[in-house]
Amino acid sequence: MRKGIYSRVCTHPPVISNAILSSTRSLMAIFVSPHFFTTFATSATLTNSESEQEEEDEEGFNTSCGVIQEKDFLRKTQNGKLHLLDLIDNDRMEPDAALYNKLLNKCTQMSKLKEGRMVHTHFLNSQFKHYQVIQNTVLNMYAKCGSLEEARRVFDEMPTKDMVTWTALITGYSQNDRPEEALVLFPPMLRLDLKPNHFTFSSLLKASAARPSDREGRQIHGFCLKYGYDLNVYVGSALVDMYARCGYMNEAMFVFDGMISKNEVSWNALIAGYARKDEGENAVQLFMEMQRKDFKPTHFTYSSVFTGCASTGALEQGKWVHGHMIKSGLKLIAFVGNTLLDMYAKSGSIEDAKKVFDRLIRRDVVSWNSMLSACAQHGLGKETVERFEEMLRIGVEPNGIAFLCVLTACSHAGLLDKGQYYFELMKKYLVEPDVSHYVTIVDLLGRAGRLDLAERFIKEMPIEPTAAVWGALLGACRMHKNMELGAYAAERVFELDPYDSGPHVLLSNIYASAGRWSDAAKVRKMMRESGVKKEPACSWVEIENVVHLFVANDDAHPQREDIRKMWEEISARIKEIGYVPDTSHVLLFVDQQERETKLQYHSEKLALAFALLNAPPGSTIRIKKNIRVCGDCHTAFKFVSKLLDREIILRDTNRFHHFRGGFCSCGDYW
């Protein structure tokens, strides 16, 4: 869908970021219930998830419940201390069946497991203990409060189970990230001749969406059709989501288009699907379309659209969506705030990302991680470390991702000792390193030139090294021109992941820079024979709300002649101030002259020439690339930033490069 990005005009106005950020509304109201349920809820500190629920229904009981009247509750509880169950016992009031249901549902809604257990116990001692409906409600309460084991026990002990019983348990597993256990319940339920309905199917689809394969999902889809629930809006949305998560956007779109009634959730599922696939432009288009059709974007929508904008790095678009959210009056709750922060960071505006972070009233671990990641990506190694230290100081528990961010920052900034220190610190915080942490340490040691230590580290690591681990060593070998160890590392990568083009390219680069062209050729032959393909490189640049996309040697662009002339001129002028084309990255058996020509039209150079022609004079140029920037382009960009006194920000797959005055923020590590 990259083609969709190509020179598409975005039909929205640009918005100035400072204006947006200064008016960013702050966060959610703290959830305070004026009713007796504050007492009922005990003195529990409210967790994030509860207090950030927007527009929480705080009603308590406003209707009379059988023999106990509302006024009885209010009178007894306004003096503060009396517990609900004490109230029932002490006053010897008998709740009726409906009251048990209401109490249980209130516990479910407020996620109060302990109180739920007490109501359950009380219910078991009542005359209604055989009521199936209430047993189902009990089951549901345990499942929703996350205690699947208790839910299961209720289920197992129920003498008769109806379809709701089964569905409630399926939903419980499905909502608590246990998709396999949800799915295995379906066949026995069918064998008992219980007819699934739209409740059952939406939960089953959610469970199958969490599975890596689309196999179960497609089967459930078949059952939906058979039982005639495919047109239900919940089932439809779940189907859209299931296909979208499995990566089948065409099928997701097909189901979506076939839905007779849609709601916001249906749109959100589709938009989230495109955002996950890095098709930000499609996400934004759908965001606009849903509003044309009178659907109101929710937090889910904004969250996904920001993620989409982050993927394309479309800063102006992202700002526009941000402005839209402010106007709509939705609050900046943590979930959305974190995606917003991430969007600004990934679009190249670390300043705006910091502003969002500063304006968040409550920061959860993901907010911190997003900020750490932003700093690390922008080459602010020292600041990443400082922020990480601050995070520890104020008592935010770092998780694996937090450590990964700080380790990456240390690696890129060449902070060898600090990196090793933080790796050790993981033990203290009881964070188990996964393979990505090991990769980063290999990278850290390797970049610092300690190839010997890196190799030993791999040999001694407690888990089996993956292709990525050896790949990190290979990258370091290329950087430090160690052919022998590089070839060894490459062999290991080929064994473990024969289809990745990266190591082949790296290895041939190592050979090429040593002038061993026949070895380089062998690697290329290997690539051809094993069917390994290098991902086509492309770069894009956003100018006045239009995203322009370039591929290497692009000769289809309307301005191709001007672009070519521009780069030739620039190229000549930077050569005068010291630029020497580095042709070792070009793996072609051609003479020097021709290799230089090939290099000239790498997509990022085309994008830069185009931006110099079309962007407002003196403005910062922001270019994105879908693979890592090549060494020659990196050098050329440094010279251009000096020659024209122009700031250039290049985003590649790993990080940002801020070019200014002849230097790059990455310090030539990348």
Next chain:
DNA sequence: AAATCCTGTC
């Protein structure tokens, strides 16, 4: 008198 779908950091 019960049960359902969509969001974040690597």
